[in-house]
Amino acid sequence: GDSVTQMEGPVTLSEEAFLTINCTYTATGYPSLFWYVQYPGEGLQLLLKATKADDKGSNKGFEATYRKETTSFHLEKGSVQVSDSAVYFCALSDIPQGAQKLVFGQGTRLTINP
Amino acid sequence: DAGITQSPRHKVTETGTPVTLRCHQTENHRYMYWYRQDPGHGLRLIHYSYGVKDTDKGEVSDGYSVSRSKTEDFLLTLESATSSQTSVYFCANSEMSNQPQHFGDGTRLSIL
Numbered sequence: 001g002d003s004v005t006q007m008e009g010p011v012t013l014s015e016e017a018f019l020t021i022n023c024t025y026t027a028t029g030y031p032s033l034f035w036y037v038q039y040p041g042e043g044l045q046l047l048l049k050a051t052k053a054d055d056k057g058s059n060k061g062f063e064a065t066y067r068k069e070t071t072s073f074h075l076e077k078g079s080v081q082v083s084d085s086a087v088y089f090c091a092l093s094d095i096p097q098g099a100q101k102l103v104f105g106q107g108t109r110l111t112i113n114p
Numbered sequence: 115d116a117g118i119t120q121s122p123r124h125k126v127t128e129t130g131t132p133v134t135l136r137c138h139q140t141e142n143h144r145y146m147y148w149y150r151q152d153p154g155h156g157l158r159l160i161h162y163s164y165g166v167k168d169t170d171k172g173e174v175s176d177g178y179s180v181s182r183s184k185t186e187d188f189l190l191t192l193e194s195a196t197s198s199q200t201s202v203y204f205c206a207n208s209e210m211s212n213q214p215q216h217f218g219d220g221t222r223l224s225i226l
Contacts, residue, residue, distance in 0.1 A: 004156075032212075034214065036217075041219070042219055042220075043118075043204055043206075043217035043218050043219045043220055044157070044204070044206075044217040045217070046214045046215075046216070049214060089156055089157070091156075091157075095211065095212075100145065100162065100164075100208075100211050101159055101162070101172065102147075102157070102159065102215060103159075103173075104156030104157045104158070105156050106154050106155060106156045107156050
């Protein structure tokens with residue numbers, strides 16, 4: 001079945017450092033890809049998405065590019081802030097252009113130190 | 115979030131008891147979902163609904179049932195709770211099948 005693999009955390013960085021969180025996927029079809037963020041005590045919030053190959057999703061300084069050839073959707077940010085500390089989830093939807101039946105990675109906990 | 119309220123937010127109960135979790139949305143979104151979140155597993159889909167009285171199973175549906183008698187409410191029931199169902203449960207909704215899902219703040223359920 002479909003699956004998502006994220007780099008294991010926790011990840012600890014200093015403020016203004018460059019961030020990469022790796023995400024690779026396995027899917028039988030042509031999935032849509034998502035990054036969600038979860039702040040302490042809250043539900044998940046959509047951070048960005050991409051629905052076809054070479055699409056770049058971006059939001060709040062975060063970016064991720066849908067790479068079909070490497071089945072990857074790595075999350076990047078050029079300069080992280082303390083407020084970016086959260087758990088990040090990569091996810092796919094197994095319905096092309098759809099959002100039902102999200103399959104999530106295990107999550108990566110990010111801590112940014114001042 | 116997109117107007118989702120989950121209740122209760124916390125619950126502790128004993129093995130073998132029935133438990134019902136409620137998800138209420140203020141929008142008229144067609145799609146609603148129940149997930150559970152466990153360490154090392156991310157979120158896993160339990161059941162989802164694509165309309166009133168229309169539901170389908172997700173990845174981890176065993177031991178769970180759902181009902182949707184009104185557009186705004188989606189109930190998750192554990193008929194006879196087990197310790198393996200201790201988890202954090204999240205409800206989500208989406209307006210269309212190809213739109214991103216929006217999540218509630220979760221229900222922390224502990225089964226002793």
